[in-house]
Amino acid sequence: MRTYLDCLTCIVDQAIKTMQLHTDDEQWIKQKMDDFFPMMREVKLERTPPENGMMMYNYVAQVTGNPDLFRKVKQENTRKALELYPYLKERVETASDPLLTAVRIAIAGNIIDYGANRGFDLEKDVERVLQQDFARLDVEPFREQVEQAKQILYIGDNAGETVFDRVLIETMGKPTVFAVRERPIINDATREEAQAAGLHRVARIISSGSPVPGTPLNLCNREFLELFHTSDVVIAKGQGNYETLSDAPRPIFLMFQVKCHVIARHVGMPKGSIVLWYQS
Amino acid sequence: MRTYLDCLTCIVDQAIKTMQLHTDDEQWIKQKMDDFFPMMREVKLERTPPENGMMMYNYVAQVTGNPDLFRKVKQENTRKALELYPYLKERVETASDPLLTAVRIAIAGNIIDYGANRGFDLEKDVERVLQQDFARLDVEPFREQVEQAKQILYIGDNAGETVFDRVLIETMGKPTVFAVRERPIINDATREEAQAAGLHRVARIISSGSPVPGTPLNLCNREFLELFHTSDVVIAKGQGNYETLSDAPRPIFLMFQVKCHVIARHVGMPKGSIVLWYQS
Numbered sequence: 143m144r145t146y147l148d149c150l151t152c153i154v155d156q157a158i159k160t161m162q163l164h165t166d167d168e169q170w171i172k173q174k175m176d177d178f179f180p181m182m183r184e185v186k187l188e189r190t191p192p193e194n195g196m197m198m199y200n201y202v203a204q205v206t207g208n209p210d211l212f213r214k215v216k217q218e219n220t221r222k223a224l225e226l227y228p229y230l231k232e233r234v235e236t237a238s239d240p241l242l243t244a245v246r247i248a249i250a251g252n253i254i255d256y257g258a259n260r261g262f263d264l265e266k267d268v269e270r271v272l273q274q275d276f277a278r279l280d281v282e283p284f285r286e287q288v289e290q291a292k293q294i295l296y297i298g299d300n301a302g303e304t305v306f307d308r309v310l311i312e313t314m315g316k317p318t319v320f321a322v323r324e325r326p327i328i329n330d331a332t333r334e335e336a337q338a339a340g341l342h343r344v345a346r347i348i349s350s351g352s353p354v355p356g357t358p359l360n361l362c363n364r365e366f367l368e369l370f371h372t373s374d375v376v377i378a379k380g381q382g383n384y385e386t387l388s389d390a391p392r393p394i395f396l397m398f399q400v401k402c403h404v405i406a407r408h409v410g411m412p413k414g415s416i417v418l419w420y421q422s
Numbered sequence: 423m424r425t426y427l428d429c430l431t432c433i434v435d436q437a438i439k440t441m442q443l444h445t446d447d448e449q450w451i452k453q454k455m456d457d458f459f460p461m462m463r464e465v466k467l468e469r470t471p472p473e474n475g476m477m478m479y480n481y482v483a484q485v486t487g488n489p490d491l492f493r494k495v496k497q498e499n500t501r502k503a504l505e506l507y508p509y510l511k512e513r514v515e516t517a518s519d520p521l522l523t524a525v526r527i528a529i530a531g532n533i534i535d536y537g538a539n540r541g542f543d544l545e546k547d548v549e550r551v552l553q554q555d556f557a558r559l560d561v562e563p564f565r566e567q568v569e570q571a572k573q574i575l576y577i578g579d580n581a582g583e584t585v586f587d588r589v590l591i592e593t594m595g596k597p598t599v600f601a602v603r604e605r606p607i608i609n610d611a612t613r614e615e616a617q618a619a620g621l622h623r624v625a626r627i628i629s630s631g632s633p634v635p636g637t638p639l640n641l642c643n644r645e646f647l648e649l650f651h652t653s654d655v656v657i658a659k660g661q662g663n664y665e666t667l668s669d670a671p672r673p674i675f676l677m678f679q680v681k682c683h684v685i686a687r688h689v690g691m692p693k694g695s696i697v698l699w700y701q702s
Contacts, residue, residue: 147448150455151435158427168427172467175430179459187452 143385146404149191150182157198160328163215164206174205190386191404192356199327199355210326212301219254219302219329220338222264230309233272241288242281244313245397246272249416251306252299252380252399255329264302271399277415284395284418287375294318295373297350297357297387299380299398300328301335307379311344319369320345324353330382356382359390381405393422423665426684429471430462437478440608443495444486454485470666471684472636479607479635490606492581499534499582499609500618502544510589513552521568522561524593525677526552529696531586532579532660532679535609544582551679557695564675564698567655574598575653577630577637577667579660580608581615587659591624599649600625604633610662636666661685673702 157178161171178201185194203209230247237243250271254264288294294316298307311318320341323330331339336347351363357378359367370376376394378387384398384405400406400415411417437458441451458481465474483489510527517523530551534544568574574596578584591598600621603610611619616627631643637658639647650656656674658667664678664685680686680695691697 147438147442147451147455148435150452151431151438154434155428155431158431162427168467171427172430172465175427176463179462182459183456185452187448 143190143388143405143408145185145187145189145191145194146408147187148402148404149194150185152191152402152404153182153185153195153198154179156195156328157202160199160202160211161206163211164202164208177205190356190358192354192382192386193358193361196327196354212326212329216301216329216331216335217338219264219300220305220335223251223254223302223305223339226265226268227305227309230306231312234309234313240313241285243272244310245281245284245418246416248303248306248310248379249397249399249418251303252397254300254302255380255401271416274416276418277400277411278417278419280395280418280420283420283422287395288314288316291316291374293369293373294375294377295321295369296345297321297376297378297383298331298336298341299383301331301338302329303379304331304336304339304341308339308341308344311341316375318345319373320347321350321357321366321369322347323355324349324351324363327353327355330355352386354382354386356386358386384409388421390421393420395420423470423668423685423688425465425467425469425471425474426688427467428682428684429474430465432471432682432684433462433465433475433478434459436475436608437482440479440482440491441486443491444482444488457485470636470638472634472662472666473638473641476607476634492606492609496581496609496611496615497618499544499580500585500615503531503534503582503585503619506545506548507585507589510586511592514589514593520593521565523552524590525561525564525698526696528583528586528590528659529677529679529698531583532677534580534582535660535681551696554696556698557680557691558697558699560675560698560700563700563702567675568594568596571596571654573649573653574655574657575601575649576625577601577656577658577663578611578616578621579663581611581618582609583659584611584616584619584621588619588621588624591621596655598625599653600627601630601637601646601649602627603635604629604631604643607633607635610635632666634662634666636662638666639670664689668701670701673700675700 184197234240234244250268253267296318322332322336333347350357350366352361378396380398384396396419400411400413406413464477514520514524530548533547576598602612602616613627630637630646632641658676660678664676676699680691680693686693
């Protein structure tokens with residue numbers, strides 16, 4: 143998916159909000175924004191939003207001297223999600239359709255996001271998503287393909303959400319590789335946050351090689367690309383992965399919440415929609 | 423009121439949305455935004471948001487070659503509001519408290535806004551505001567002072583809203599001067615839109631001299647400033663006037679809807695609040 147004009151506003155907004163994690167000195171942030179604004183020229187509408195966002199996050203990391211401003215946020219979200227873990231497991235175990243319930247849970251965990259969606263209320267929002275109708279639900283091909291799969295590649299999104307992903311991976315019960323970002327970017331899961339969620343117990347964790355909040359194949363490493371092309375099933379979580387993999391050269395299951403009006407317009411579904419989309 | 427960091431995002435957003443009234447050529451807008459971004463350095467946190475916004479609107483007027491991009495929008499909103507006029511008058515005439523109902527109507531009209539609040543539904547939103555509780559309602563000093571006033575200065579805000587202002591001016595029944603912006607800025611009312619609303623029949627229309635979407639006294643003309651200091655009652659409508667007159671050197675009645683989270687935080691009231699505030 144390409145970048146839209148409204149994404150420019152969002153990049154500016156995220157630059158400010160990310161620097162606010164570093165300091166509450168508004169004049170300092172204003173000065174750094176003054177230096178940043180001319181760099182917005184580097185944003186290209188032809189590229190995906192995560193690729194365009196990388197330049198901004200790199201700049202913020204550089205001026206704050208902190209490449210992992212969301213570290214505490216990620217730890218806190220993982221802690222909160224782990225508290226919910228027994229409850230989520232119980233929901234699956236008592237469900238009439240455990241696999242579909244686990245899919246819902248995995249999508250519910252996608253509410254944890256500091257790019258497109260701040261100010262969420264984890265427990266409340268999870269409960270809402272567990273009740274909500276899907277705007278698109280390609281559950282039959284998902285069920286069939288997971289059942290037959292010998293190898294699943296699961297591309298993660300945010301830290302904390304990883305706990306919800308773990309529930310789905312455990313429910314699918316298939317050999318799974320869980321791909322994370324190469325290095326810290328917003329609150330996306332890296333190897334550290336995947337392990338904190340206990341994912342190493344149920345999957346093999348690899349880095350996709352991507353340094354952006356998504357998975358542009360041109361930025362991924364060889365190990366990931368091989369698995370991407372050879373795995374029986376590929377699952378990609380979240381908007382950032384949707385934005386970079388919506389034109390992927392292989393069948394893929396996209397699971398996400400529609401969190402901004404740009405995506406809503408692009409997919410033709412209202413903001414807040416939940417989606418299990420088989421792009422075949 | 424000063425400018426906050428989130429206002430930077432809003433200025434960028436309004437630049438894009440205003441250019442989209444001129445063209446749907448995204449690459450053209452992106453190129454003009456590339457030239458605009460470095461100008462964001464001119465934004466000063468110490469100044470009011472309308473003063474900072476002026477630079478952007480001037481730039482957009484220059485690159486589009488159109489100093490009045492909202493002309494059609496203003497005409498359309500005035501037309502819609504005039505259709506509601508008989509209904510609004512009836513509401514006042516059948517009300518147990520006509521003055522308070524007219525105040526509500528004037529504030530309801532403030533929903534018409536293309537700066538902070540696009541995508542309103544006029545009839546629905548007006549009805550909502552007519553039912554809604556005030557977050558702050560200094561109606562007793564308002565009632566007393568209007569009753570005793572020999573001369574009222576009423577500082578207008580948006581085109582279309584002017585029809586709602588007319589209802590309040592007619593209900594107050596006092597000699598009133600209605601102040602408009604010096605020249606077109608967003609969808610704010612100038613002399614043309616005040617007349618289109620029929621305000622010249624119930625008030626004397628003057629320009630405040632302000633070229634910005636608000637009323638910074640340092641940018642106002644002598645006639646306005648004299649009236650501002652000598653009128654028995656001054657009424658200022660809308661967020662832009664609040665932002666520039668919240669520290670005014672005389673008692674003033676501020677009537678507005680809280681339309682963005684920056685104002686909400688500044689006034690300590692939730693977004694969507696309606697306010698009749700006597701700043702004495």
